[in-house]
Amino acid sequence: MSTLYLTQQDSVLRKEDERLKVTLKGETLLDLPILKVSQVVVMGRVTVTPHTVAALMERHINLTYLTEYGRYIGRIEPAFSKNSLLRRAQYAAAFDEHRTLTLARGFVAGKLANLRVTLLRAARNTDGLDVDDAVEAIRRAERRVETVEDLDALRGHEGEGSAAYFGAFGRLIKADGFSFGKRVRRPPTDPVNALLSFGYALLANDLHAAVNVLGFDPYCGYLHADRYGRPSLALDLMEEFRPVVVDSVVLACLNKRVIQADDFAVSLGEVHNLT
Structure with missing residues (x-):
């Protein structure tokens, strides 16, 4: 299906x-x-x-x-799953600091590994591109994640790895008419950020649906703090797949000229939207 x-x-x-x-x-x-x-x-x-x-x-x-x-x-959404035992176990893990940290560490470790792999794969397809500095920064963040003892520090190391990754991301774009300086989310201010945000929205929607079908509570997560209306578990699961599912596709669409600069419209000054 x-x-x-x-x-x-x-x-x-x-x-x-x-x-x-x-x-x-x-x-x-x-x-x-x-x-x-x-x-x-x-x-x-x-x-x-x-x-x-x-x-x-x-x-x-x-x-x-x-x-x-x-x-x-x-x-x-359809009616919520009747599997209350599964959700009880999910909530119990969320109230256990050690289990929460263990799960969150897994999400971040997977994300950092995929950030590194995505950079290396893309660099191999770009002659003369050096991303060693970013890759080494991500590796340092990965090592720190292995021994981190609290969620705030874990999120900090995730941020370090992501900053290094997006600092090099613009170098992977070979297509004329596109540039990328930094990740800007709300709202995206350039076509590349617009594509990333669009892809992440679709990915989050797919994972929200998946966890709901399986019987989990999409709003009870571990890495992402609880906030009213935020599907924290779906966002947790999304972290690992952002680079391999969304970023790689965005790069391919840009570098193969599937998407052109005139496929975007500017509204509210600097907000770029897909037309």
């Missing part, structure tokens, strides 16, 4: 029999069996009929809403 992304503005998604149909002004754009869909992501002005929403919920298919430019708005 796969995720269905609806990006055609003013289109309509409706269920007919056991199929999902996307139409625009009476023309069918897509027609597929509902059993092939694991979740639906709506971007912008797309209508999902009430009957279709109910059908998605009955089949435990998440429905997520993003703006036309990829900013997360919200989601409609």
Whole structure:
């Protein structure tokens, strides 16, 4: 099963029999069996009929809403899992400082390792590029993570590794018309940051859906502090996959000229959005 992304503005998604149909002004754009869909992501002005929403919920298919430019708005989820024993174990681990640190350390260690590997792989595809300084800084952060004794220090070492990584990230971009100075999130101020933010939003949505299906509480995490409305567990799990799932794809799209500079629109001064 796969995720269905609806990006055609003013289109309509409706269920007919056991199929999902996307139409625009009476023309069918897509027609597929509902059993092939694991979740639906709506971007912008797309209508999902009430009957279709109910059908998605009955089949435990998440429905997520993003703006036309990829900013997360919200989601409609099926009823929460009935596996209370699993969630009890999850909460017990969250209240145990040692287990929380152990889990959080694993998330950060995986992230740092993938940051390092992503840099090295990308550098191999770029003649004469030297990222040894950033790789060594990430390795130092990895060694410190192994012996860290509290969450704040762990987050600090994660930040050190990420800073070294993004300090070298711009060197990996070979395409004309794109540059990257630093990671800027809210809001992204250049096309590369816009692509990264968009990719991270999609990845977070996928992981949110996955932990919900498995019966975990997406809002109870270990590395990310609890905050009302924040899916901390999904964000914890996302850390390890950011560089290999999102960053690598962004680099490939830019360096292979799949995405061009004129694919972006500027709004509110310096905010870059995908058109």
